[in-house]
């Protein structure tokens with residue numbers, strides 16, 4: 001066991017995967033000698049050489065398109081998009097190509113690859129260094145969408161994603177890169193995709209969240225406990241395909257649900273959670289299913305602390321569903 | 325100095341000696357260029373200082389690029405458009421962006437004309453046709469071309485100068501932009517500022533083409549390679565390109581070869597990926613030192629005058645900074661404004677709900693009250 005930040009855990013996961021499997025390679029903008037703008041790929045070029053960790057020209061479309069071809073021909077690319085905000089030049093390659101390749105070829109061709117990218121707010125990055133675009137990708141059958149919130153899960157989910165036979169979008173909560181630390185096993189292990197994690201047990205209200213919202217919801221749960229409300233916090237970990245059974249069991253357990261994400265509300269991930277719970281467990285619900293989300297606006301800069309859901313807004317929703 | 329297969333357009337030698345033909349500029353105009361370059365450098369220095377003090381979040385540095393941006397942009401009229409990449413804020417100031425607005429944008433405070441919506445280093449100035457870049461590399465290249473098409477169709481004389489970096493030449497926007505402009509014969513001057521680096525990726529690794537200027541040929545337009553640390557060469561190259569457009573001869577590309585002397589931004593440590601020797605080599609070609617030597621030899625500037633100019637500039641800049649330190653907090657309603665022309669009902673509701681929680685916790689700093697629904 002080592003006590004690592006989430007960023008170090010990602011770095012460790014990449015190294016382990018590359019040591020285990022010589023077909024794994026890492027590329028993107030500034031991932032080589034610089035080690036990535038957040039230093040997630042630090043030391044990879046030194047250890048594995050320029051053939052396995054290298055910088056590309058500045059084209060996300062090129063990065064992802066090439067990764068697909070590599071994956072189709074025996075390599076295991078782990079492509080980095082420097083900020084999730086810059087993934088959109090590659091949207092076509094991801095949505096039209098990577099996600100549909102297996103289906104359109106009747107399983108003859110596949111694209112086992114990982115796209116790693118930091119997402120979310122909290123670094124005063126304004127509207128192009130802060131977005132949470134998970135919903136666009138969760139609306140794309142054929143893709144898997146994974147978001148860790150702890151160092152342990154970051155490493156285990158990353159290794160599982162690299163070993164997965166299908167394309168995985170691995171969204172890293174940049175706000176947590178250096179702000180969370182935790183015990184991380186040495187060597188290789190994986191955390192199974194499409195399994196949620198109970199971050200905190202509780203009986204009165206269930207809060208569903210992921211990524212950088214997990215610590216926010218844990219803090220809200222702590223405050224709620226002080227006023228006698230017992231909150232269960234579920235870290236979804238894989239958004240798509242979702243651990244539906246786990247979600248429904250956690251929703252039924254309390255009958256009061258709050259869904260939290262920093263992305264905008266309309267057609268956001270919380271809407272899907274609400275719909276699934278309403279369809280399958282409405283008879284267990286004691287209160288309306290609530291959402292705490294970012295505003296339906298682009299991501300602000302100066303007012304980002306007002307835009308991002310904080311523990312108070314989550315607590316407010318918890319109290320309201322509890323009192324309903 | 326970069327090696328290009330084309331002859332590099334150069335007017336001043338490395339020591340500031342006149343080696344080419346002087347552009348048509350009188351002494352006052354020559355001196356103005358110098359002051360503008362100095363202002364860019366002084367503003368950059370101050371912003372870095374403020375960044376270290378935690379007053380501004382991020383500085384996209386301009387040191388080394390003063391000649392390229394000032395020389396090339398000086399040929400534009402206020403009615404022309406400048407489509408900026410990452411580092412043309414100094415050119416915007418020369419063309420009329422008030423320094424106060426520049427600093428307000430760096431502070432992202434309530435005086436910022438973009439209402440603090442963008443991170444630092446995303447300047448705009450409507451008065452001189454200077455939209456901000458988004459942050460997404462290369463996207464502005466095509467916007468400039470579309471706007472140029474509009475100018476042409478609406479019978480305006482405007483020239484659109486579209487700036488981008490060496491890194492941006494790999495973006496889809498570069499390809500579509502040059503292709504469309506050439507096909508449409510749009511009134512555009514493409515200005516590629518090859519500053520040697522795209523963050524940590526050297527410009528030599530960005531392309532296998534024989535040069536950046538050579539890329540123009542593939543699109544059917546001329547490409548000219550320019551010594552980007554020679555302000556007069558940058559001026560002349562831009563002037564020629566603009567004249568081509570005004571004469572109806574179509575778009576072209578000029579490539580200003582220069583060097584980003586500092587990190588990509590205040591958060592970058594360039595020692596991880598480049599040698600000090602290379603930096604030192606370019607330090608000797610400093611665009612300001614070189615131009616100063618020329619102006620002194622021509623008698624336009626006196627020995628030691630640079631120090632006076634610098635001191636005056638710092639006084640000017642510091643006064644503006646002082647003023648911007650005192651800005652009011654950002655009004656909270658800006659959270660939901662400008663998404664659409666008017667605030668739709670669902671956003672009013674979201675804002676009101678937010679305000680009621682914020683009030684409960686005593687945090688509604690500048691909420692002017694709820695939106696009536």
Ligand SMILES: Cc1ncc(C[n+]2csc(CCOP(=O)(O)OP(=O)(O)O)c2C)c(N)n1
Pocket residue numbers: 029058060082086089409410411459460461488489490491492493519521522523584588
């Ligand atoms: C589409 C996109 N990808 C990645 C980035 C991150 N990024 C910001 S600046 C930069 C390098 C740009 O290099 P260049 O075009 O040469 O401009 P310079 O920074 O040298 O002025 C990168 C990769 C971005 N802003 N947009």
Ligand SMILES: [Mg+2]
Pocket residue numbers: 489490491517518519520521522523
């Ligand atoms: Mg560059």
